[in-house]
Amino acid sequence: MTDGTPAPSERPRSRRAVLAGTAGLAVATSGCVRQVRTVVNREAVDQLSVTIVTLPADGDREGIRLAREVAAVLEAVGVDVSIDMRSNEEFLRAVLINHEFDLYVGRHPGSTDPDFLYEALHSVYAEESGWQNPFGYANLQLDDLLEAQRRADGEEREAILAELLEELAREQPFAPICVPEEHRFVRTDRFDGWGEAHPSTRLGYLDLEPGDDVDRLRTAHTDARISENLNPLTAEYRDYEPFLELVYDSLATERDGEIEPWLAEDWAYDDGTLRVRLREDCRFHDDEPLDSGDVEFTYRLLQDSELGGGESSSPPPRYRGLAAAVEAIDVDGDLDLEFELEAGEAVAERVLTVPILPEHVWSERAAPATVRGVSVAQGATEAVTTDNVPPIGSGPFRFGSRTEREHVTLERFDDHFTRREGVDLPEASVEELRVGIDPRSTSAIELVNTDGADITSAILETYVLDDLEPAQETMSLESPSWTFYHLGFNTRRAPFANARFRRAVAGLLDKDWLVDDVFHGYAEPTATPVTEEWTPEGLAWNGEDPATPFFGSDGDLDVEAAREAFEDAGFSYDDGALRVRR
Amino acid sequence: MLVQVLLQLAVVVSLLTLAGIAVVVGRYRLRDTRREWASRLRAATPITVVLAVVLLANSVARQVVPDLSWMIGWNLTWAIYDLEGQFILWLQSFETPALTAFFSFVYIYGYVFLLVFPVVAYFALSNTRPLRELLTAYTLNYVLGLVLYTFVIAYGPRNMMPELVDALMYDTYPRYQHLTRQVNRNTNVFPSLHTSLAATVGVLAYQTREVYPRWAIVAVPLAISVAISTMYLGIHWAIDVVAGIVLAYVCVKLAGVLVGRWAISDRFDVGNPLSRLR
The missing domain is CATH 1.20.5 (Single alpha-helices involved in coiled-coils or other helix-helix interfaces)
Structure with a gap:
C-alpha cells in the first residue's frame, strides 16, 4: 500500500x-x-454463514426435518444457513472421513456402555478419520476422565462417568437431541421368538423358531449399503445393521448390555490382564482354521491398517476406541491369548466384541489402495477401502450371493461352533437368510403384510408408526434403543471451537417440541448421550433440558433472549446479522 | 411385487393403446400399414437401433453415474430450494384423494402410454419422418438427460420437506416405488425426464395436429398433466420441470435438423412434411 x-x-x-x-x-x-x-488490514467481520450436512428424507426422514428446524432457529438468530443433503455413504464420508462440515445432524450408533465416548471425544483422535472424534474436539480435562473411567470398575467408574457427563453437558462438543424408539414389523406365522434378543445384534436373528417347512428368513431392509459393501472396517457403509455380525464372529457377544462368551470359550480378567481361551476347531468359511494368530492379527490391524508399513500408524475408521485399549497380546499356543489392557473389567470385556478377521485374507490388504494417477490419502489402505465381496468370516452364516441395491443372501455355515452338541448358544435355525433391499418403510411394511418378508430389519421411520396395523400374523416389535440424534459441531472451525457459542446454539433447540413434532412422540428428549441406566441424576430429563435450557417454550424461540445469549458469549450483531470472525 | 406391477402396467398401457388405435389411427391407415410395414420398418431401423443402444448404455451408466456425480459434487438442491421454496407447497395445498389418484395414474400409466402410443401412431403413417423424429428426440432426451444427471446432484422436494411435501404416491401406493426405483435414482431430479419426454411427445403431437387432430387433443393435455404430476407428487421441483421443457424443446429442434440431414432412407422428398403426411 x-x-x-x-x-x-x-x-x-x-x-x-x-x-x-x-x-x-x-x-x-x-x-x-x-x-x-x-x-x-483489520479483517472484515462477516455474517456467520454455515452449512448443515445431513441425509435426505430417503436416507433419514427425521434427520432432514431436524436439520431444517435447526436451520430455522439459526436463521432467527441472524445466521446465514444452507443445508447440504448427501446420500448415506457421502454423508458419513463428509463427516467422519473428510470432516467437511460446519454442523451436521444425524444419528449416532451410541452404545449400551458409555465407553464409546472415549472413541468419540478423546483429543488424540481429533486428527484421525472415522467414528473417532469427528468433532475435532480437544479438552484435556475430559481426556483424563475418559481414561480414568476405562480403568475403573463398579461404583468408582459410575462416579467418574457422572463427572465426565456433567463436563460433557457443559462443553457440548455435540448437542444430543433425543433417543428415538426402535420399532420393527414382523411376521409371526413363520417364526417365533422375535425380540428375545435385540434385532440390531446377531443374536436377534439366531435361535428364532421356524415353523414347519420354513428354512428361509427374509428381511426387508431399507438401507441399500449392505448390498454394496461388506467390509466391517469401512465407516461409510456401516451403522446399526446386524448382518456382518452374522458373517464375522467376535470373541464375545452382547446380550441386553451384558457381554457373553462367543468365539471365546471363556476368559478371566485380573488387574489389566485378560486371559482368553478360544473354542477348538473353529474354521473360516473358506475352510482355513481360525486360531489365536488370527485374533492377534485382527487387533494389530485395528490399531494400524498398514501393520507398521507406513510412516506413522493409520488406524481404521471403526473399532478405534476398543482396539486402543489393547497394550499387547501374547499368543500362547493355538487357542490361548493374553491381552494386556489399559482397562478395567467392564471395558476389557467390550474389547472382545470386535469382528475377528482371517489373517490369510487381510494381511495382503495392509498396502495402500491405489488408483492410477491419483494420490491416495495416508491410511487409505485396501483394508479400509475394499468392498470385501465375498466376505470370509467364521460366523454362523456365510456369504451366498448379492445384487447391488437388491439383496444380499447369506447361507448357513454348518461347521459353526454353535451347531455343535454341548454348545448351548443360539444357532442359525434356517438355511438361508435373505436381506432384501426395499427403499421405504411403507413398502417394507407392505412386504411383511403380504408375506414377502418376515421382518423390516432396519429401524422403521416414526411417521409410519401411527398407521401400523398388526394383523393376526404380524406384530409390531419394539426394542430398547441406544442410538441418538445429535447436532454435531466441527470444533476445528470457528466459531464452533468456542464452547460458549456451542452452548448458545444448543439452547436454540426445543428438544421436547422436536420429539413431538418430528418424531410424533416416538422418542425421548435427552441432555446426555448415554442410556438411562448411566444418566446421572443431575442430567435426567425433567420436562426441560437440565444442561442447556431452551430459550423459549413450545417450539417458539424467544429470539431476543437467544440473541442476548450470543451477545453474552461475546458475539455481536450488526443489522440483525450475527457477525463472526473466522 | 415388481413383476405384478409391471404386468399391470403392460395390460393397462396395451388397452389404452388399442383404444387409441381405434379412435386416432383408424381403419385405412391400418390397412396401408399392413401393406407397407416392411419398408417403413426399414426406414426406422437405424434410429431404432441407436435408441436401443442408448437405452442399454443408459441402464448400465445409471449404475456408475451416482458415484461419478458425487465425485464431481455439484449439489444444487439447496440453491433450487432457496430459489423457488414454497411453490410445491402451494401446489400440494390443492391435494384431494381424487387428485392424488389421478396424478399417480398419470405419472405411471399416462406417462408410459404417452411414450408408447405415438410410436405406434406414427408407424401407421406412410411418411416415416415423424416416427424418425420422435425416436431421435427420445434418444436425445436420454443422452442429454444422462449428461445433466452426471453433473448435477439434486434431491426432489419430497426429500427436502418430507413432512410438508407428502411423497403422495409412494405412501398411498407403496408398490410403485418398486417400479420407479428401477428407473430413477433419487439424486436425479434435474431436469425432469418425465417432463421432457412428455413435452417432446406433446410438441410433436402439436406439429402433427393436421394428421392426428384427436391425438393432439389427447397428448397435449396429458403431457401437461404429467409435468404437473411430477410436482404435485413431490418428486420434482418447478425448476426441474422448466429445465425438462427446455430440454424437450432442444431435443425436438435438434431431431428436426438431424433427421433432415442424415436421412438414410428418406425416399419422400418433402419440403413441408405436413403437406404430404396424409
Whole structure:
C-alpha cells in the first residue's frame, strides 16, 4: 500500500523547493496511509454463514426435518444457513472421513456402555478419520476422565462417568437431541421368538423358531449399503445393521448390555490382564482354521491398517476406541491369548466384541489402495477401502450371493461352533437368510403384510408408526434403543471451537417440541448421550433440558433472549446479522 | 411385487393403446400399414437401433453415474430450494384423494402410454419422418438427460420437506416405488425426464395436429398433466420441470435438423412434411 511513496523517514536534503514540497507531502500522506492500513488490514467481520450436512428424507426422514428446524432457529438468530443433503455413504464420508462440515445432524450408533465416548471425544483422535472424534474436539480435562473411567470398575467408574457427563453437558462438543424408539414389523406365522434378543445384534436373528417347512428368513431392509459393501472396517457403509455380525464372529457377544462368551470359550480378567481361551476347531468359511494368530492379527490391524508399513500408524475408521485399549497380546499356543489392557473389567470385556478377521485374507490388504494417477490419502489402505465381496468370516452364516441395491443372501455355515452338541448358544435355525433391499418403510411394511418378508430389519421411520396395523400374523416389535440424534459441531472451525457459542446454539433447540413434532412422540428428549441406566441424576430429563435450557417454550424461540445469549458469549450483531470472525 | 406391477402396467398401457388405435389411427391407415410395414420398418431401423443402444448404455451408466456425480459434487438442491421454496407447497395445498389418484395414474400409466402410443401412431403413417423424429428426440432426451444427471446432484422436494411435501404416491401406493426405483435414482431430479419426454411427445403431437387432430387433443393435455404430476407428487421441483421443457424443446429442434440431414432412407422428398403426411 505504501509502494511508490518515499519512506517517511527520508529527510528533504535538497534546496529545491519542489523536492521539499514533495517530501513534505510524503510526510503528510504517510500518516494517513498508516491509518488507512490500520483500518483496511483489520479483517472484515462477516455474517456467520454455515452449512448443515445431513441425509435426505430417503436416507433419514427425521434427520432432514431436524436439520431444517435447526436451520430455522439459526436463521432467527441472524445466521446465514444452507443445508447440504448427501446420500448415506457421502454423508458419513463428509463427516467422519473428510470432516467437511460446519454442523451436521444425524444419528449416532451410541452404545449400551458409555465407553464409546472415549472413541468419540478423546483429543488424540481429533486428527484421525472415522467414528473417532469427528468433532475435532480437544479438552484435556475430559481426556483424563475418559481414561480414568476405562480403568475403573463398579461404583468408582459410575462416579467418574457422572463427572465426565456433567463436563460433557457443559462443553457440548455435540448437542444430543433425543433417543428415538426402535420399532420393527414382523411376521409371526413363520417364526417365533422375535425380540428375545435385540434385532440390531446377531443374536436377534439366531435361535428364532421356524415353523414347519420354513428354512428361509427374509428381511426387508431399507438401507441399500449392505448390498454394496461388506467390509466391517469401512465407516461409510456401516451403522446399526446386524448382518456382518452374522458373517464375522467376535470373541464375545452382547446380550441386553451384558457381554457373553462367543468365539471365546471363556476368559478371566485380573488387574489389566485378560486371559482368553478360544473354542477348538473353529474354521473360516473358506475352510482355513481360525486360531489365536488370527485374533492377534485382527487387533494389530485395528490399531494400524498398514501393520507398521507406513510412516506413522493409520488406524481404521471403526473399532478405534476398543482396539486402543489393547497394550499387547501374547499368543500362547493355538487357542490361548493374553491381552494386556489399559482397562478395567467392564471395558476389557467390550474389547472382545470386535469382528475377528482371517489373517490369510487381510494381511495382503495392509498396502495402500491405489488408483492410477491419483494420490491416495495416508491410511487409505485396501483394508479400509475394499468392498470385501465375498466376505470370509467364521460366523454362523456365510456369504451366498448379492445384487447391488437388491439383496444380499447369506447361507448357513454348518461347521459353526454353535451347531455343535454341548454348545448351548443360539444357532442359525434356517438355511438361508435373505436381506432384501426395499427403499421405504411403507413398502417394507407392505412386504411383511403380504408375506414377502418376515421382518423390516432396519429401524422403521416414526411417521409410519401411527398407521401400523398388526394383523393376526404380524406384530409390531419394539426394542430398547441406544442410538441418538445429535447436532454435531466441527470444533476445528470457528466459531464452533468456542464452547460458549456451542452452548448458545444448543439452547436454540426445543428438544421436547422436536420429539413431538418430528418424531410424533416416538422418542425421548435427552441432555446426555448415554442410556438411562448411566444418566446421572443431575442430567435426567425433567420436562426441560437440565444442561442447556431452551430459550423459549413450545417450539417458539424467544429470539431476543437467544440473541442476548450470543451477545453474552461475546458475539455481536450488526443489522440483525450475527457477525463472526473466522 | 415388481413383476405384478409391471404386468399391470403392460395390460393397462396395451388397452389404452388399442383404444387409441381405434379412435386416432383408424381403419385405412391400418390397412396401408399392413401393406407397407416392411419398408417403413426399414426406414426406422437405424434410429431404432441407436435408441436401443442408448437405452442399454443408459441402464448400465445409471449404475456408475451416482458415484461419478458425487465425485464431481455439484449439489444444487439447496440453491433450487432457496430459489423457488414454497411453490410445491402451494401446489400440494390443492391435494384431494381424487387428485392424488389421478396424478399417480398419470405419472405411471399416462406417462408410459404417452411414450408408447405415438410410436405406434406414427408407424401407421406412410411418411416415416415423424416416427424418425420422435425416436431421435427420445434418444436425445436420454443422452442429454444422462449428461445433466452426471453433473448435477439434486434431491426432489419430497426429500427436502418430507413432512410438508407428502411423497403422495409412494405412501398411498407403496408398490410403485418398486417400479420407479428401477428407473430413477433419487439424486436425479434435474431436469425432469418425465417432463421432457412428455413435452417432446406433446410438441410433436402439436406439429402433427393436421394428421392426428384427436391425438393432439389427447397428448397435449396429458403431457401437461404429467409435468404437473411430477410436482404435485413431490418428486420434482418447478425448476426441474422448466429445465425438462427446455430440454424437450432442444431435443425436438435438434431431431428436426438431424433427421433432415442424415436421412438414410428418406425416399419422400418433402419440403413441408405436413403437406404430404396424409
